[in-house]
Amino acid sequence: MKRLYYKYLSAAFCIVAILLIHSCASISSPDGGPYDEEPPKVVRCTPNDKATNTSTKKVTIEFDEFIKLDGASEKVVISPPQAEPADIKANGKKIIVTLFDTLKTDYTYTIDFGDCIQDNNEGNPMGNYSYSFSTGASIDTMEVSGTVLDAMNLEPVKGALVGLYSNLSDTVFTTAPLERIARTNAKGQFVIKGIASNKQYKIYALNDADQNYFFNQKSEGIAFNDSIITPKSEPSTRTDSIWHKNDHSRLDSVVTVPCTRFMPDDIVLTLFTEKQTNQYLTKPERLTPNKFSLFFTAPADEPAAIEGLNFNTEDAFIKEFSATNDTLHFWIKDSLIYQKDTLDMVVKFMGTDTLGNLVPTTDTLHLASKKTMEKIRKEQNKKYEDWLKAQKKQHKGKDEPIDSIMPADPLEMKMSGGSKMGANENIHFSFGEPIVNINNSAFHLKIQKDTLWVDEPFEIEQDSANIRRYTLMAEWLPEHNYELTVDSAAFTGLYGNVTKEAKQKISISSLDEFSSLYVKVSGIDTCAIVQLLDKGDKVVTQAKLNKQSEADFYYIKPGVYYMRLFIDKNNNGVWDTGEYASRTQAETVFYYPKSLELKARWEIEQSWNPLDTPLTEQKPLEITKQKPDREKSIKNRNAERKFNKK
Incomplete structure (x- = not known):
């Protein structure tokens, strides 16, 4: 009996122990109390x-x-900007700012921290905060604000300096630091604080490459506005969101509170980079013996002249120059010249002197080929040996002579225009060297009519912008098939190589596969270009506004497009940047604020007044590359913890 009692007692003890252990294991660790969600x-x-x-x-x-x-x-x-950068440190519960420049007399100083102040543990942002003091008896409290956009594509400009001068002279921007400054955020927005109410100002924007706070390099992006700014303010109201005390993700209420509106608050500056006009020879290059190139920093009215020191330049080259004469390629005709290890020459051009003036300039060059003739000969010998070995292997055991003369390599020809084309397209031929002869009889273009193939007339022209590119043009009929045959030796290159035979079957698409767009523009009474853009903000095609302010687009492939217009002040068909010295703004750009969906067989008429929408709201967000920064906010971890415990 006693033994049975102890047996039950032991079992009861084990059960209690197990329950106790399980109970202990279920106890969660202390959570340390609520998270700090106060900035x-x-x-x-x-x-x-x-x-x-x-x-x-x-x-x-x-x-x-x-x-x-x-x-x-x-x-x-x-503000004002400091020549010697201030020392800014966070130390425990303090921020210590030490200025090193001499303080200006009777001047308001502003330290704008933006949104960079956070609590140390949770990273709760304080929000935009600025501090100011004055060295005089009063402090300036006015503000002006606005947006900086890229003049060429209306992208918001992030990180640009925007500043004011109370000196209204046009030359001050190039000689003295800005007086009051701000920096743009990811939306291109800025607020300049600490401005005097009794002064007038001019405003500028600057991508300050050398951090001297004024414009002195053509590589620096700039924006300016000839209008004079007079700061002012007026009583106003704004709406504030009140968030739930215990859950910062829940909106409690919206209240209207009094505030001061500082004006102007809608300034728009369009920032551009001037054309590089300082002219220097940046790089002479001779990659292969038969060609050398000269690269200059800026366009020129006339190309540089070459005078050979160890060779005769008369009729020595085929010249391939860019339209702006800043890139010059010289293809050497004579093998006796290009077989020289080094070409000694004098280059004469209009270069920029130390005063910024264009003056006759002479550079002496000694150009050795990066790939030597010796290396080329070794490669040719190796190629011949491999070819001869292959010939012997091919003829092994056959009673026939072996050809010891290796055929010349064909001239490489790239033919664009796929098997399917639109009626507005053409076929292009491009080459790695200049062409010295075209055999027009080697081209045969035929069109299929019923079951017959009939000769079709065509023309071949050299590209005006690229001497190594040619275009075959014909009256392409929609929904018809063509066949192009190019016989061997149709093109002969500068160094004697000829093209091999090529064939291309071509099908011209039906007009039903395309869309047409007819744009009617109002509010613009000057020369302008309308551009159709893809989803990457790249130009697909463009059209000049006609006298009726219309721009028509045909043969547009179905898809989603966007539209841009620029004022073509000089009627040259391309967008031109500005110049500060002549007070010339970049050509004005507008964006149609919506996308355009074009479908096959659609003909769309689209009206557009570029002045209807503010410039800052025109570019669709879908093609805007500079996206807004994610706004900092309270992390709301207490509500998250509460949700996870449910």
Whole structure:
């Protein structure tokens, strides 16, 4: 009996122990209390924010919790701009800013931190914050704001300096630092603070390459506005969102609060980079013995002249020059010249001197080929040996002579235009060297009519912009088949090689496979070009506005397109940038604010007034490459924890 009692007691003890262990295992670890979701708050500034008669160069801003700075070197902007960069540090609950430049008399200083202040643990952003003080008896509190866009494509310009001068002279932008500055965000937006209410200003934007706060390099992007800015303000209201106290993802209410509206607040600056006009010979190049090239920094009215020192330049070259004479290729005709290890020559051109003026300039060059004639001969010998070995192997055991003369390599020819073309397209031939002869009788173009193939007339022309490209043009009929035969030796290259035979069957698409677009533009009474763009913001085709302000597009493949228009002030058919010295703005660009879906067999008439939509709202977001930064917000981890526990 006693033994049975102890047996039950032991079993009961084991059950209690198991339950106790299970109970202990189910206890969760302490969660440390709720997450901090409150942004940092300023509790003290030394000197006080908006203090006057300040002479100290050290600013201390103290917060109610430990903080950190995110991207301070990019986001913190100090006005007036500092020649020697300020020292900006986060130390515990403090931000310490030390200025090294001499303080200006009777001047307002602004330190704009943007959104870079966060609490140290959770990264809760404080939001846009700025601090200011004055070295005089009063402080300037006016503001102006706006947007900077790329003049060529209306992309928002991120990280550009925007600044003001109270000196209204046009030359100050090229001689003295900006007085008040701000930096654009990812939307191209800026706010310049600490502006005097009793002054007038001119505004500029600058991609400051050398960080001197004024325009002194043509490579720097710039924007300017000839209008004079007079700051002003008026009472206004704004709507604020009130978020739920315990869940920052839930909107509690929307309230209207009084505020001050500072104006102008809708400034639009279009930033451009000037044409490079400083003229230098940047790179002479001789990759192969039979060709050398000269590359210049800028376009020129006349190409550079060559004078040979160890060879005669008279009728020595076929010249292939770019339209702007900044890239010059010289194809050497005479093998006695290009077999020289080094070509010694004098290059004469109009170059830029130390004062920025174009003056006659002479450079002496000694051009050795990167690929030597010796290496070329070795490659040719190896190629011949391999060919001869293959011939012997092929004729092994056969009672027939072996040809010891290796056939010349054919001239490589690239023929564009696939097996299917639109009636508005043509066939193009391109080559790796200049062509010295075309045998027109070697081309045969036939059209299929019923069961017969009939000769079709055509023309072949050399491309005006590329001497190594030719175009075969014909009256292509929709829904018809063609066959093009190009006999061997149709083209002869500069160095004696000829093309081999080529054939191409061509089917011309039906007109029903295409769309047509007819654009009627209003509000523009000057010469303009309308461009049809793809989803990558690249030009598919363009048309000039006619006298009725219309631009028509035919043979458009079905798809989604976008539209851009630019004012062609000089009627040259291309977009031109601006120039500050002559106060010339870049040619104005507009975007149609919506996409256009074109389908097969559709004929669409589209009206467009480019002035109806503000410039800042025109470019569709789908083709805007500079997307807005993701706005920083409270992480709302308490609500997330609560949800996960459900």
